[in-house]
Amino acid sequence: xxxxxxxxxELVLGQIKINDKSNEITAIPELLEIRGCLxxxxxxxxxxxxxxxxxxxxxxxxxxxKGNQGKLHEAFENHFSVEKVNQWKCDTFxxxxxxxxxxxxxxxxxxxxxxxxVNLSFDWKMDVAMREDDCRIRRGNxxxxxxxxxxxxxxxxxNTKTFKAGLKRKQKKAAMSTRYLSEVLAGCGxx
Numbered sequence: 263x264x265x266x267x268x269x270x271x272e273l274v275l276g277q278i279k280i281n282d283k284s285n286e287i288t289a290i291p292e293l294l295e296i297r298g299c300l301x302x303x304x305x306x307x308x309x310x311x312x313x314x315x316x317x318x319x320x321x322x323x324x325x326x327x328k329g330n331q332g333k334l335h336e337a338f339e340n341h342f343s344v345e346k347v348n349q350w351k352c353d354t355f356x357x358x359x360x361x362x363x364x365x366x367x368x369x370x371x372x373x374x375x376x377x378x379x380v381n382l383s384f385d386w387k388m389d390v391a392m393r394e395d396d397c398r399i400r401r402g403n404x405x406x407x408x409x410x411x412x413x414x415x416x417x418x419x420x421n422t423k424t425f426k427a428g429l430k431r432k433q434k435k436a437a438m439s440t441r442y443l444s445e446v447l448a449g450c451g452x453x
Contacts, residue, residue, distance in 0.1 A: 263279055264286050264290060278292050290312055294315050294321075296316075297321060298321060300324060301316050301323045301324070303326070304326045305325075305326040305331075308326060308328075308330060312325075337376070353372035355370040357370075374428045391433065392415070416429065418447070419436070419446060422449050424442075425442060432446075
């Protein structure tokens, strides 16, 4: 059985029996008819399709990452080792609670997304930063042409190394600073 549990209310919202020749991954999406909440799932549910469905439904996710997502797990190990986390220089929030006989400490870290995660993410650059899914242009070849322009913009912004930030922040800076926009365009041989 796979269950959806509302932690704040301590209430089971729904459950689905897993078929004999299946696993949790096929059952989880059926429980994801939610909006405006934070969905947490263990490492088994760390799947692109599941994360996309959560976002499409207007919710957020917190997925456990283990060896089942090799490259993603390796990226976390590289960027968030215990040594690095203990010396973190950006915004953090720590909570501690005693659970039965053990002390549980959770450290929440705020940081721009690393390129490694963007390259592994669920088409994050196009869907989130460039808002491609929000575009309703469907006439003729317009959608394909706009996708081409978005890809060129992503490449130009990624190739500009004078401003270390995520894609969304680089877009915003290019929109607000003609100097930075010139750097972006000059870096691609366009000015």
